[in-house]
Amino acid sequence: MNTPLRMTKQRAAVAEALDASDEFRSAQQLHELLRDRGDAVGLATVYRTLQALADGGDVDVLRTDDGEALYRRCARTEHHHHLVCRSCGRAVEIDGPTVEAWAAEVGASQGFSDIDHTIELWGTCADCRAL
Amino acid sequence: MNTPLRMTKQRAAVAEALDASDEFRSAQQLHELLRDRGDAVGLATVYRTLQALADGGDVDVLRTDDGEALYRRCARTEHHHHLVCRSCGRAVEIDGPTVEAWAAEVGASQGFSDIDHTIELWGTCADCRAL
């Protein structure tokens, strides 16, 4: 029996903010965004909600070069990776059938078990390139 | 004209500690390691040195799931990736000719520029599996 997980105004607001964005966003960005929009939600709650969503596999998390966590609700719920814009966070979901196989194979061939992989592509999207 | 970069006792100690380890290590681990060994070096200096080495491409940096930075001096200086043990940090350097091509291609096909990629494999090494 897992935790009940009640649907509250706050959790709905965070979820909505995530759905409304195509970009990867940090917890703090979402917090500000909600505050500005009028649906103020405590920062702690934003973090807790994101944590829960991430645990449930409903949002993807990735880390910036400087360690900040970014969240995004992807269309696809199955395993996939991303091509993310370094400046605005916009992302494209991508599959890598080849890469998946490669990762598993390489891991096994080195005597490691429980292989997992981190694969993210970074770049500058068309809009951001035009400043 | 780049910064001079003097060779000091401390920098040598950090470099040596890195060379002596086959595993990815955090700045704090290296700091303790040096302290225990007798070559105490200020934590700030450890960070500064690692930063410099990383900037110079002499050490590789990667981030733990919880955002902590890990450093390692790899044998190879050319571009490559790693298969890292989640529990002890031991790492194997790996090439991904296929992956390299795939990453560049996918990025370009989506209209993104300055494509870069983060590819790391995680697993449990043979030694750690045997507890």
Added chain:
DNA sequence: ACGAGTCATGAGAACGATTCTCACCGTAGT
């Protein structure tokens, strides 16, 4: 509708990694 029990919230404290400050030290040329 009422109350008890449980989960959720939020302000602020606490954390942990990393960076910054700044007075003092060491290195590297001359």
Added chain:
DNA sequence: ACTACGGTGAGAATCGTTCTCATGACTCGT
């Protein structure tokens, strides 16, 4: 050895994230 300038380190400051705990909101049986 003398100087000029980078380097060092203790401790303060940042910053993202988590924790604490008193208060608020649900759920369900009555």
